Amino acid sequence: MPQIVNAVEMRGIVKRFPGVLANDHVDFDLCQGEVHALLGENGAGKSTLMNVLAGLYKPEEGAISVEGKRVSFNSPRDAIAAGLGMVHQHFMLVPSQTVTENIILGLEAPRFVLNMAELDKKILALQEQYGLRVDPKAKIWQLSVGEQQRVEILKMLYRGARVLILDEPTAVLTPQEIKEFIATLKGMVASGHSIVFISHKLDEVLAIANRVTVLRHGRATASGVSTAGTTKRKLAELMVGRDVIFFLEKPPATPGPVVLDLQDLKAENDRGLQALKGVSLQVRAGEILGIAGVAGNGQSELAQVITGMRKALSGHVRVNGEDVVNRSPRVAINRQVAHVPEDRNGVGSAPSLSLAENLIMKSYRKAPVGSRLALNRSVIRKQAEELKTAFDIAAPNIDVQARLLSGGNLQKAILAREMSAEPKIIVAVQPTRGLDVGAIEAVQRVLLDERARGTAILLFSEELEEVMALSDRIAVIYEGQIMGEVKPEETTLEQIGLMMAGQRLENIRGETDGHE
Amino acid sequence: MLLGAMFGFKVAVGTGNPWLGLLVAMLAGGMLSLLHAVVTINFQADQVVSGLATNFVGIGLSLVLGEGLSKAGTTALLPNWTVPGLSAIPILGPILFTNQSILVYFGYLLTPAVAFYINRTRPGMHLRAVGEYPSAADALGINVYRLRYLYVFIGGLLAGLAGATISLAISPGWFSELTTAGQGWIAIGIVIFAQWNPWRALAGAYMFGALRRLILDLQGPTMLLWFENPFRAQSPGFFLQMLPYALTIIILVIGSRSAMKKRVGAPAALGLPYVRGERGR
Ligand SMILES: Nc1ncnc2c1ncn2[C@@H]1O[C@H](COP(=O)(O)OP(=O)(O)OP(=O)(O)O)[C@@H](O)[C@H]1O
Ligand SMILES: [Mg+2]
Numbered sequence: 001m002p003q004i005v006n007a008v009e010m011r012g013i014v015k016r017f018p019g020v021l022a023n024d025h026v027d028f029d030l031c032q033g034e035v036h037a038l039l040g041e042n043g044a045g046k047s048t049l050m051n052v053l054a055g056l057y058k059p060e061e062g063a064i065s066v067e068g069k070r071v072s073f074n075s076p077r078d079a080i081a082a083g084l085g086m087v088h089q090h091f092m093l094v095p096s097q098t099v100t101e102n103i104i105l106g107l108e109a110p111r112f113v114l115n116m117a118e119l120d121k122k123i124l125a126l127q128e129q130y131g132l133r134v135d136p137k138a139k140i141w142q143l144s145v146g147e148q149q150r151v152e153i154l155k156m157l158y159r160g161a162r163v164l165i166l167d168e169p170t171a172v173l174t175p176q177e178i179k180e181f182i183a184t185l186k187g188m189v190a191s192g193h194s195i196v197f198i199s200h201k202l203d204e205v206l207a208i209a210n211r212v213t214v215l216r217h218g219r220a221t222a223s224g225v226s227t228a229g230t231t232k233r234k235l236a237e238l239m240v241g242r243d244v245i246f247f248l249e250k251p252p253a254t255p256g257p258v259v260l261d262l263q264d265l266k267a268e269n270d271r272g273l274q275a276l277k278g279v280s281l282q283v284r285a286g287e288i289l290g291i292a293g294v295a296g297n298g299q300s301e302l303a304q305v306i307t308g309m310r311k312a313l314s315g316h317v318r319v320n321g322e323d324v325v326n327r328s329p330r331v332a333i334n335r336q337v338a339h340v341p342e343d344r345n346g347v348g349s350a351p352s353l354s355l356a357e358n359l360i361m362k363s364y365r366k367a368p369v370g371s372r373l374a375l376n377r378s379v380i381r382k383q384a385e386e387l388k389t390a391f392d393i394a395a396p397n398i399d400v401q402a403r404l405l406s407g408g409n410l411q412k413a414i415l416a417r418e419m420s421a422e423p424k425i426i427v428a429v430q431p432t433r434g435l436d437v438g439a440i441e442a443v444q445r446v447l448l449d450e451r452a453r454g455t456a457i458l459l460f461s462e463e464l465e466e467v468m469a470l471s472d473r474i475a476v477i478y479e480g481q482i483m484g485e486v487k488p489e490e491t492t493l494e495q496i497g498l499m500m501a502g503q504r505l506e507n508i509r510g511e512t513d514g515h516e
Numbered sequence: 517m518l519l520g521a522m523f524g525f526k527v528a529v530g531t532g533n534p535w536l537g538l539l540v541a542m543l544a545g546g547m548l549s550l551l552h553a554v555v556t557i558n559f560q561a562d563q564v565v566s567g568l569a570t571n572f573v574g575i576g577l578s579l580v581l582g583e584g585l586s587k588a589g590t591t592a593l594l595p596n597w598t599v600p601g602l603s604a605i606p607i608l609g610p611i612l613f614t615n616q617s618i619l620v621y622f623g624y625l626l627t628p629a630v631a632f633y634i635n636r637t638r639p640g641m642h643l644r645a646v647g648e649y650p651s652a653a654d655a656l657g658i659n660v661y662r663l664r665y666l667y668v669f670i671g672g673l674l675a676g677l678a679g680a681t682i683s684l685a686i687s688p689g690w691f692s693e694l695t696t697a698g699q700g701w702i703a704i705g706i707v708i709f710a711q712w713n714p715w716r717a718l719a720g721a722y723m724f725g726a727l728r729r730l731i732l733d734l735q736g737p738t739m740l741l742w743f744e745n746p747f748r749a750q751s752p753g754f755f756l757q758m759l760p761y762a763l764t765i766i767i768l769v770i771g772s773r774s775a776m777k778k779r780v781g782a783p784a785a786l787g788l789p790y791v792r793g794e795r796g797r
Contacts (some may be wrong), residue, residue, distance in 0.1 A: 056655065076654070076656065076657050080656070086655075092649075092652040093652055094648045094653070095649065096712075097641070102652075104638075104641075105641065105645055105653065105658070106653065106657050107638075107656075110638060111638065112637050112638055113636060113638075116636075155656075
């Protein structure tokens, strides 16, 4: 239970970025031995506040004390020395170095020569203590995202951090990993650590946090409210400032002809292993086909093959009857196949170009935006302004660099661009990952509107609730193969879970029939 | 390199002490590299642009300060040395350890020393982190700017050393920009090819050296085995002189491809200035 001395006290923190007031006189307290959740819309200033606490940013105003002592951090090193460790939203690991090297990076000891065998042992001992297992000799790039996160946490524990700041730790985890992760958190609290936990998943927050602070447009709308007396709905309202609809009304589907026809697709992943082992699927106009599955079972590769970004070894991708397999992304764009990619920064946007330029990136070849030689600046600006308004993209103006947008607003910008081309097919990969409840609602609304307009939609998602709520049909992918196809109203979460673990639909049905 | 070659030779001629020449050459290379460091680290300018500009400054300075030096005649050179014992090893002894410039042995020793430093020591690990993913290093309190300054400077020292090696040992003298003949550029290819492994760097550099030598030797004899030598020095033979450069680059590129797939390519942050607080890398 929380004690009286505060592990951390932040008072009146102000932090500005060019054109944005990211933190506006924010107060934040962390009691010893509690899990304190930090909630807020995308761009509300959560990461900024915690970066201030972790010494990465210097606040313009405000005071911080740690365990009762006033502190002023000039660098992350100072914060670490004071016992504060932060795991960032974007991992801060050196991909080409080993787990052990990443953990001891920047420490004073050992002074010069590294005795790797001995260090590996020390790390293993620490892993035992907290139940965070990962091979110390493995290179970071060989690890799954969940394992990388364990390395980040171990890094901070190794430095003796008593306060852990976790910025959206569960956004990148699979449901199974989230369960383990929550158990780990409980273990750490039991051994005397205090934890700040940033998340958009309200169920999770209610399950593990003792108290919640909510930020909205850089200001705290709730400070240290106990989770015992609140509900998901109330929290969502504090975040967004209005009533949030968690699951949108979905009118019955009116499927048309088959628009996207995938036949026996086979493809390799980046490491040269076969990621797709014969996938066949059909999507009709005006319907949403949901693809459920644990990340890394071929979803990314399938989306890339359809959008022309990856070569298939064999098979066909027919768009309105025309085979476009192994052509190019340009062909896919010309056939009005929209792509909402998983990697928003690398594939979905050009981070150092402006918002306006990102918004026209798929239409610049066509009049009136561009001609053979030149771009029409005034048309671009007008279109960008219109899209910014229509899709409610929160940005100071259309000239900001895309990388300065928060996660949710970048995603809205990508959607705006893709939808402005009036697509016939949409391939959306994890479109709501990392988004706040308000933004999720907006994204889902866009997809449902497109469905009503008669677009064929292929929706990849790890969120089972989302797949169940939005899809007209659900296909489950496992190790590059489709385990079965079901209708949401005729299936259960359990049945889908079994298929996600590699059981074929026929076998599951066979079993249950046998019991009857 | 050219600056080092010029200073090394100039000081050696002036003072009669080649060791002093070597020292001044290294310092000159180091000073010039600091210009590059200020531009790329403090002002976050593009490293390629700054590199080219720094290169021109170096060439210009060398030519101006080296004016008349080509007629300076000869000077005391760095000594050659035969390693007692090791030179007696059959085949390898005469090739590697007999009557070589003292700097050649320095190269032999430097390679394992640097390999150990990079892979097995704390500062070496920090060096790799700063070159691969500076924001991770920064988040852990490593002073990215200071380290980058330090290693750019060390790089400059070594480039100066390389230049002096040419003008005071390998092909002594000052022949204006032909002294180094652009060999320093090969270093860029080698950095990418080496993938943080000094042994690979050594292999790349020696391969380039061997190719150059081979072409020179090929231009000599009238008959090759039983054929008339097609490579026989037709003056000026520019095409042949280009070959080692082109071949080296091609071989380095091919040699780097397989490793790229394993994601252990050139330093990932090569060419990227580091700015704290920027999103992404
Ligand atoms: N380095 C920066 N330079 C300029 N503006 C920035 C920078 N970092 C953040 N911002 C802006 O500050 C505001 C707050 O951003 P912050 O990253 O703290 O949001 P967040 O609450 O963590 O959002 P999300 O849920 O998307 O992670 C946003 O408007 C963002 O665009
Ligand atoms: Mg954030």
